[in-house]
Amino acid sequence: MSGILNSSIGRKFAMALSALFLMVFLLQHFSINILSVLAPDTFNDVSHFMGTFWVIQYLLQPVLILGVIFHFVMGFVLEIKNNKARTISYAKNNGAANSSWMSRNMIWSGLAILGFMLLHFYDFWVPEINIKFIEGDMSGLIDPNNADSGYRYLEHLQHKFVDGWRVALYVISFVFLALHLLHGFNSAFQSIGANNKYTKGLVGFSKVYAIGIPLGFIFIALYHFFNH
Amino acid sequence: MDLKLKIWRQKNANDKGKMVDYPISNVSPDMSFLEMLDVLNNELIEKGESPVSFDHDCREGICGSCSLYINGEAHGPDRLITSCQLHMRTFKDGETIVIEPWRAKAFPVIKDLVVDRSAFDRIQHAGGFISVNTSGNTIDANTIPIEKADADDAFMAATCIGCGACVASCKNSSAMLFVGAKVSQFALLPQGQVEATDRVLNMVKQMDEEGFGNCTNTGACEVECPKGISLENIARMNREYLSASFKG
Structure with missing residues (x-):
């Protein structure tokens, strides 16, 4: 087993596992965010639990961050290695004749998602860390001195979707996320060797996931923009 | 014209x-x-x-x-x-x-439109074979019962002619459809089981050493393959490789 990550298939496998992990996380993230539309109070309660329960904060969150970093770094490593495998380009190459745009441009959709994540971290993660660990306020309340002021999470979310430019950036990023997932979902299963009689059904499910989840995030962003 | x-x-x-x-x-x-x-x-x-x-x-x-x-x-x-x-x-x-x-990079041009595809030969030499005693006591292959579906898939994989269109079409110059086919044609048959672990490990190692890129599952190779070799062969090779790696 030693050196498996030094092989092309091992790297594919690791990339696929990190992708599957992130797709599970994305589903969980969406499930909580949609509560901000369907059940705002529950959204606040779940957000407070997620933000204060030590297992999530100190065990799962670092694993998630490592998973994200690994996926991006491995993506760049694979892109560099793949570019080295063809040093002279074709004068004429008709890639559209045999493969989808999404499959040929994973690096660009991935870079768009990376850019979005920097904005998303700046919008939500950095302020959260600041309030909890710099200011030392673990109450989750709008006014930490007033127990009746309610949780701050929904208000923070709504505040972020006031600016049209930010909502536009989020919407564009989710379109890139959909493009990335439209190839990435199936590709991950192919990489772990799961190409069998269930593949046809998996392809259908992957399209539902790849379009449905980003579309759901777009809906949430637009909902809060038009209802603030 | x-x-x-x-x-x-x-x-x-x-x-x-x-x-x-x-x-x-x-x-x-x-x-x-x-x-x-x-x-x-x-x-x-x-x-x-x-x-x-x-x-x-x-x-x-x-x-x-x-x-x-x-x-x-x-x-x-x-x-x-x-x-x-x-x-x-x-x-x-x-x-x-x-x-x-x-x-x-693994198919350097020799002259004009002629390229050196000996990288494929070296991959085959690394494990694309079964060691059968041909001294006169060879058992007829048809005496071993093989499921029709497996026989068909193995035969389909064996139709790969090693032309290199998969490498040429792949945006990453990956050779995984070729190697996947060569691994699959033996992995599906009982005759290929004895050397299965070493075969896939050695062939993939040689493939990587030749400088082919990583497969990103665009599917271009499958579309451009003149023999219609399926991506299923790459998935099978991935399974064989991962299984062989964990076995050691």
Whole structure:
């Protein structure tokens, strides 16, 4: 087993596992965010639990961050290695004749998602860390001195979707996320060797996931923009 | 038909190479693509110029020699054929046809449109075989019962002619469809089980050492393969490799 990550298939496998992990996380993230539309109070309660329960904060969150970093770094490593495998380009190459745009441009959709994540971290993660660990306020309340002021999470979310430019950036990023997932979902299963009689059904499910989840995030962003 | 050809010319492996324009007239739509190149070469020889070098042998889609990247696709725009099976009726009168060699670091150009595909041979040498005693006591293969579905899949994988279109078409110059087919044709049969672990580990190791890229599952290889080798073979190789790696 030693050196498996030094092989092309091992790297594919690791990339696929990190992708599957992130797709599970994305589903969980969406499930909580949609509560901000369907059940705002529950959204606040779940957000407070997620933000204060030590297992999530100190065990799962670092694993998630490592998973994200690994996926991006491995993506760049694979892109560099793949570019080295063809040093002279074709004068004429008709890639559209045999493969989808999404499959040929994973690096660009991935870079768009990376850019979005920097904005998303700046919008939500950095302020959260600041309030909890710099200011030392673990109450989750709008006014930490007033127990009746309610949780701050929904208000923070709504505040972020006031600016049209930010909502536009989020919407564009989710379109890139959909493009990335439209190839990435199936590709991950192919990489772990799961190409069998269930593949046809998996392809259908992957399209539902790849379009449905980003579309759901777009809906949430637009909902809060038009209802603030 | 009158055509404008843009052909990659390169004197030798060290030459920089460039695209050169060649107008050609009176091309019969019933000619094969290689026959059209034969006509061009006759004209070049009559003019005292160097003919265009290109690989060819059987000219009936079996040997996999005719490695031509035509108008941006391996073996041209038609499906499930090699360049020698491509006919000029596929093109329009007055069309410009761009002809290039396979492009991959692992397939260096030897001259013009001829590339060195010995990397595939070395991958085969690393494990693409079964060690059968052929001293006269060989057991007839048909005495071993094999499920029809497995036999069909193994035979399908074995139709790979090693032309390299998969590598040429892949944006990463990955050889995984070729290696996947060669691994699969044995992995599906009982005769291949004895050396299964070493086979896949050694063939993938050699593939990586040759400098082929990583598969990103675009599926271009499957579409351009003249024998219709399926991506299922890559998934099977991935399973075989991961299983073999964990076994040690």
